[in-house]
Amino acid sequence: xxxxxxxxxxxxxxxxxxxxxxxxxxxxxxxxxxxxxxxxxxxxxxxxxxxxxxxxxxxxxxxxxxxxxxxxxxxxxxxxxxxxxxxxxxxxxxxxxxxxxxxxxxxxxxxxxxxxxxxxxxxxxxxxxxxxxxxxxxxxxxxxxxxxxxxxxxxxxxxxxxxxxxxxxxxxxxxxxxxxxxxxxxxxxxxxxxxxxxxxxxxxxxxxxxxxxxxxxxxxxxxxxxxxxxxxxxxxxxxxxxxxxxxxxxxxxxxxxxxxxxxxxxxxxxxxxxxxxxxxxxxxxxxxxxxxxxxxxxxxxxxxxxxxxxxxxxxxxxxxxxxxxxxxxxxxxxxxxxxxxxxxxxxxxxxxxxxxxxxxxxxxxxxxxxxxxxxxxxxxxxxxxxxxxxxxxxxxxxxxxxxxxxxxxxxxxxxxxxxxxxxxxxxxxxxxxxxxxx
Amino acid sequence: xxxxxxxxxxxxxxxxxxxxxxxxxxxxxxxxxxxxxxxxxxxxxxxxxxxxxxxxxxxxxxxxxxxxxxxxxxxxxxxxxxxxxxxxxxxxxxxxxxxxxxxxxxxxxxxxxxxxxxxx
Numbered sequence: 001x002x003x004x005x006x007x008x009x010x011x012x013x014x015x016x017x018x019x020x021x022x023x024x025x026x027x028x029x030x031x032x033x034x035x036x037x038x039x040x041x042x043x044x045x046x047x048x049x050x051x052x053x054x055x056x057x058x059x060x061x062x063x064x065x066x067x068x069x070x071x072x073x074x075x076x077x078x079x080x081x082x083x084x085x086x087x088x089x090x091x092x093x094x095x096x097x098x099x100x101x102x103x104x105x106x107x108x109x110x111x112x113x114x115x116x117x118x119x120x121x122x123x124x125x126x127x128x129x130x131x132x133x134x135x136x137x138x139x140x141x142x143x144x145x146x147x148x149x150x151x152x153x154x155x156x157x158x159x160x161x162x163x164x165x166x167x168x169x170x171x172x173x174x175x176x177x178x179x180x181x182x183x184x185x186x187x188x189x190x191x192x193x194x195x196x197x198x199x200x201x202x203x204x205x206x207x208x209x210x211x212x213x214x215x216x217x218x219x220x221x222x223x224x225x226x227x228x229x230x231x232x233x234x235x236x237x238x239x240x241x242x243x244x245x246x247x248x249x250x251x252x253x254x255x256x257x258x259x260x261x262x263x264x265x266x267x268x269x270x271x272x273x274x275x276x277x278x279x280x281x282x283x284x285x286x287x288x289x290x291x292x293x294x295x296x297x298x299x300x301x302x303x304x305x306x307x308x309x310x311x312x313x314x315x316x317x318x319x320x321x322x323x324x325x326x327x328x329x330x331x332x333x334x335x336x337x338x339x340x341x342x343x344x345x346x347x348x349x350x351x352x353x354x355x356x357x358x359x360x361x362x363x364x365x366x367x368x369x370x371x372x373x374x375x376x377x378x379x380x381x382x383x384x385x386x387x388x389x390x391x392x393x394x395x396x397x398x399x400x401x402x403x404x405x406x407x408x409x410x411x412x413x414x415x416x417x418x419x420x421x422x423x424x425x426x427x428x429x430x431x432x433x434x435x436x437x438x
Numbered sequence: 439x440x441x442x443x444x445x446x447x448x449x450x451x452x453x454x455x456x457x458x459x460x461x462x463x464x465x466x467x468x469x470x471x472x473x474x475x476x477x478x479x480x481x482x483x484x485x486x487x488x489x490x491x492x493x494x495x496x497x498x499x500x501x502x503x504x505x506x507x508x509x510x511x512x513x514x515x516x517x518x519x520x521x522x523x524x525x526x527x528x529x530x531x532x533x534x535x536x537x538x539x540x541x542x543x544x545x546x547x548x549x550x551x552x553x554x555x556x557x558x
Contacts, residue, residue: 052446053446053450056446056447056450057450057454059447060447060450060451060455064454064455064458065458106462109466110462110465110466110469110470111469111470111471112466112470113470113471113472113473114463114466114467114470114472115478115479116479117479117481117482118480118481119481119492126463129459129463130456130459130460130463131456132459133455133458133459134455134456134459137455137458137459138451138452138455141448141451151447151451152444152447152448153444154444154448158518160448162514177493179481180481180492180493181481181482181483181488181492182483182488182492183482183483185493185496189496189497189500192500193499193500193503196503196504196507197503199511200507200510200511203510203511203514204510207514207517207518207521208521210518210521210522211524214523214525215522216518216522269482270481270482273470274462274463274465274466274467275463275466277462278462278463282459341557342556342557345503345555345557346555346557349546349550349555350550350555353546354543357539357543357546360539361536361539364524364532364535364536365536367524368532
């Protein structure tokens with residue numbers, strides 16, 4: 001009995017403390033000067049344009065620093081997670097349970113000599129690590145963190161995301177080309193082929209939530225999910241987006257850019273010290289950003305009970321949802337083996353791209369039927385859960401039917417290939433051994 | 439907030455975003471030792487000296503992928519407005535969008551049939 005009460009207290013006390021902290025922080029963040037910084041400056045007698053510029057700059061610094069700070073924690077989570085999967089302990093020496101390890105790594109990297117290879121193109125060589133991080137940072141400008149806190153609510157948020165995310169591809173080709181190293185160049189070619197290929201299903205998958213929400217702004221997409229998450233009305237689009245964004249980060253099972261056994265390290269082979277670290281900071285941040293994007297576009301962003309009343313609670317919901325997707329991609333990274341480059345391209349162009357087109361057509365067709373048939377929720381009841389059910393059920397069933405159809409196709413294809421293999425024909429999937437004496 | 443000040447935010451972001459990653463690199467440049475020599479700066483290639491120029495013409499395969507990607511990327515630019523206005527589309531506009539997607543599917547099938555999507 002005593003033990004039960006003790007356990008209850010152990011669970012209840014952190015919850016109570018958490019709620020109190022959230023309430024206190026909430027009242028602080030709703031103080032007038034923090035909410036309307038610009039107006040505060042103007043009231044203090046500052047020029048309107050200057051006050052606007054200062055407010056914007058402060059906002060930019062806040063929005064851009066947040067993902068960088070999170071990255072420091074992410075490195076620890078990532079290493080700990082990988083260690084647990086591989087039955088190791090992971091970082092545990094620096095600070096409590098190794099929490100300060102990333103900072104120690106930064107200090108170490110700061111002291112490393114920065115080597116520029118003799119034949120390098122200096123401008124491109126130095127610019128590319130910066131661009132790598134920049135491409136991910138810029139995405140955060142349109143990320144809705146809470147109902148009231150976001151960088152900016154662009155009306156073309158999704159298009160902006162696709163545009164700035166492709167700066168990363170530029171950074172990679174710049175790094176590989178300017179290093180004047182054959183491994184780096186080979187790695188960069190492969191990565192660019194991979195990144196541009198996976199951008200196609202990524203963008204095609206994003207058309208579906210845009211269609212459902214009737215809006216391209218991130219805030220609009222989150223608000224369109226008040227009644228129902230898009231994960232339920234567009235599961236195939238969510239799947240496509242998740243897979244191709246994982247490929248865009250260039251991590252296992254799609255980590256051909258740094259295939260250690262073939263290319264030594266890929267496009268960043270000639271980099272050292274802080275510049276090398278920046279490539280990895282960019283990568284870690286990209287994975288987490290993809291988690292947040294999954295949360296925002298497909299699982300309702302900051303929506304949750306009492307999210308509108310307490311922005312901090314809304315932020316917690318967003319972080320929990322993105323944490324789920326982030327851990328899922330970590331699991332994918334650690335549990336799956338690397339694919340071969342031809343398998344990678346085949347998977348994209350012969351599976352993901354046709355599937356995303358079919359998904360787009362199917363959703364367009366069904367959504368039109370739903371809208372014409374009067375099953376779609378009217379604008380007034382769009383945030384009502386019950387009113388969204390008919391439309392979601394129709395779209396979900398369409399998705400299931402498409403998935404079943406595609407799986408049957410793949411199964412038949414696999415069976416044919418197995419039969420062909422049994423008959424002695426080498427198939428696409430078998431590895432022919434290299435001739436001896438090579 | 440008007441459109442111009444929305445884009446002012448993006449403008450300031452574009453100016454400040456490179457500064458954040460460039461800062462640690464600059465600090466590293468100040469703190470780290472700097473003792474370059476010819477061997478250290480040589481192009482890394484598993485212990486042997488590199489032969490020939492790196493910046494040569496490369497496989498045409500990448501170019502073909504680039505072309506196919508370009509077609510699809512341009513297609514996306516046209517499809518986003520269509521998807522955005524989806525709720526208000528009449529039957530004709532809806533059909534035009536579908537026709538557009540079908541034409542591109544046709545292009546994909548053509549490239550597929552021509553074996554341009556095989557990694558060789």
